[in-house]
Amino acid sequence: MCEEIGKKRELSEGKEKKRLLALDAARGLAVIGMYIQHFALNQWNSFVSGNTMILFMLCSGISYTIMAERMLEKNGDSKSLNTRILARSVFIDFAGYVLILLNGPFAVVLTAYAMLYLFALPLVRLETKKLFLISGIAFFVCPPLMVIGMSLFEGAAILADIAGGSLSALAWMPVFVVGMAVGRLDLHKTENAMKFIASGAMILIPVKIVDVFVMRGLYNSYMEWAASNLSAVNAEIDAYAMWPHNTQPIMWHMLLISTPQGGSTSELLIGTGGSLILFGVLCMVGNKYGKVLKIFCSAGKLSLTLYVLQIVLGWALQSISTEWSLALMDIGSIPFGGILMAVVVIVLSMMLTKLKCSPFENMMRRFEKKFIQ
Numbered sequence: 189m190c191e192e193i194g195k196k197r198e199l200s201e202g203k204e205k206k207r208l209l210a211l212d213a214a215r216g217l218a219v220i221g222m223y224i225q226h227f228a229l230n231q232w233n234s235f236v237s238g239n240t241m242i243l244f245m246l247c248s249g250i251s252y253t254i255m256a257e258r259m260l261e262k263n264g265d266s267k268s269l270n271t272r273i274l275a276r277s278v279f280i281d282f283a284g285y286v287l288i289l290l291n292g293p294f295a296v297v298l299t300a301y302a303m304l305y306l307f308a309l310p311l312v313r314l315e316t317k318k319l320f321l322i323s324g325i326a327f328f329v330c331p332p333l334m335v336i337g338m339s340l341f342e343g344a345a346i347l348a349d350i351a352g353g354s355l356s357a358l359a360w361m362p363v364f365v366v367g368m369a370v371g372r373l374d375l376h377k378t379e380n381a382m383k384f385i386a387s388g389a390m391i392l393i394p395v396k397i398v399d400v401f402v403m404r405g406l407y408n409s410y411m412e413w414a415a416s417n418l419s420a421v422n423a424e425i426d427a428y429a430m431w432p433h434n435t436q437p438i439m440w441h442m443l444l445i446s447t448p449q450g451g452s453t454s455e456l457l458i459g460t461g462g463s464l465i466l467f468g469v470l471c472m473v474g475n476k477y478g479k480v481l482k483i484f485c486s487a488g489k490l491s492l493t494l495y496v497l498q499i500v501l502g503w504a505l506q507s508i509s510t511e512w513s514l515a516l517m518d519i520g521s522i523p524f525g526g527i528l529m530a531v532v533v534i535v536l537s538m539m540l541t542k543l544k545c546s547p548f549e550n551m552m553r554r555f556e557k558k559f560i561q
Contacts, residue, residue, distance in 0.1 A: 208254075208474070209470075209481045210375065210467065210474035210475075211247060211250055211254075211375070211467075212485035213484040213488055214243060214246075214466065214467050214488065215251075215488035215491045216486065216487030216488035216491070217240075217466070217484055217488075218240045218243040218247060218491070219240075219488070219491045219494045219495060219533065220240075220487055220529075220530050220533045221243070222241070222244075223494075223498055223529050223530075223533045224520070224529050225237050226294050226502060227498075227502075227520070228520035228525040228528070228529035229520045230521065230525060232526065233526040237449070238448030238449045239448075239462060239463070242456065242459030242463055243459070243462075243466065244491070245360045246363050247367060247467075247488075248304075249368040249371065250367045250371035250375075251371070252308060252371065253367070253372055256312045257371075257372075266312075266313075269309075269312070270309065271559050273305050273306065274306070274559075275555060275556045275558070275559045275560070276302075276305060276552060276555075276556055277306050278555075279302075279551070279552050279555045279556070280298050280299075280301055280302040280305070280552070281298070281299050281302035281303070283496070284296050284297075284300075284301070284302060285345075287496065290499070290500070291503075292503030293503070294498065294502045295355055296499060298496075299345075299349040300349045300357045301360075303349050304357040304361065304364055307357055308364060308365070316372040316373070319369035319372070320366070320369045322365055323362050323363075323368075323369060326361050326362035327456055328453055330358050330361050330362055331442075331443055333351060334351055334354060334356055334358045334359040335438055335439055335440065335451070336438055337351035338438075339436050339439070340352075340431075340432055340435055353451065354442070354450050355449060362460075363456060363459070366460055366464075370464075370467075377475075378475055380471070381468045381471035381475070382468065383468070384464045385464070385465050387461075387464055388462065388463070388464030388465035388467075389465060391457055391458075392458055393461075395454055395461065396458055398454070403444050403445060403446070403454055406444050407445040410444055414441070486534070486537035486538045486541040487533055489537075489546070489549075490537050490540055490546045493540070493547055493548040493549060494533065494536075
């Protein structure tokens with residue numbers, strides 16, 4: 189009896205070690221930030237806008253690499269991994285379109301997230317240095333391409349999910365690939381955690397300075413030029429003309445300013461720098477004081493379920509359209525509304541974890557198993 193208890197304890201401890209507390213905590217903070225952005229945004233917590241999604245994409249890239257390495261070590265070939273990624277992408281994509289049909293108040297990024305999983309598959313076997321190099325190039329190449337895609341792919345759902353704007357897979361690709369590269373490193377080493385913090389600061393500080401003192405001036409100059417050349421910028425579009433003559437003008441000004449979920453190089457770099465600093469701090473804390481992070485880990489483990497829940501909740505509150513429901517959509521207007529929203533999400537995630545209730549993740553795993561031997 190004692191031996192059985194000992195074995196069970198060793199197994200549970202082994203599973204706990206396999207999960208990186210810092211990663212779960214970071215993903216949990218990203219989800220909490222999304223709830224604050226959607227239900228409790230105010231002038232004190234406005235920094236979460238856009239940055240929480242960047243943090244989530246960084247964590248997703250890390251998780252992607254960890255999952256891929258474990259499957260390749262277990263099976264020795266790419267067949268099972270390819271099948272799992274394809275099955276997961278199909279499931280997430282379908283779920284995303286179902287949520288889009290609700291036409292709720294919040295944008296649904298699951299469809300772009302599914303495409304991102306497919307895009308990243310050819311990068312799995314690349315060396316770590318090449319991943320970092322590709323991500324660096326992507327920060328400067330992807331934003332212009334996604335702005336062009338916003339014009340060319342308007343109204344084409346799947347193409348728009350791939351490259352049609354700041355919420356497309358192409359827009360998030362630079363951050364996701366950084367996460368893939370970070371996932372290759374030993375995340376239990378304090379030395380690497382310090383490197384994340386230093387790298388994040390080296391990215392965040394200079395880019396923020398350039399954004400404030402250079403890019404905003406360029407943005408204002410461009411907008412002044414556009415205002416004086418309205419006929420050239422806003423030429424009349426014939427909706428019945430052949431493609432691409434029926435497309436809207438390319439919104440180049442989006443590349444010149446850092447706005448939440450705007451997709452510019454400066455926004456992505458600033459958000460990625462901040463996310464690396466936060467992740468590095470969480471790794472250092474997790475390596476020494478893991479229990480401190482567990483308060484956020486439940487939300488991280490249920491990130492997709494909580495994401496879907498906020499979309500459905502926003503749709504339901506908007507559908508009811510009463511004073512009570514509208515008040516719940518603006519919790520940030522009350523004192524400490526952001527903190528209250530964070531506490532609600534943490535408590536909810538702990539309750540769901542205790543009840544072993546993670547419907548989206550469970551359905552996704554069951555769907556994957558139908559295709560994996």
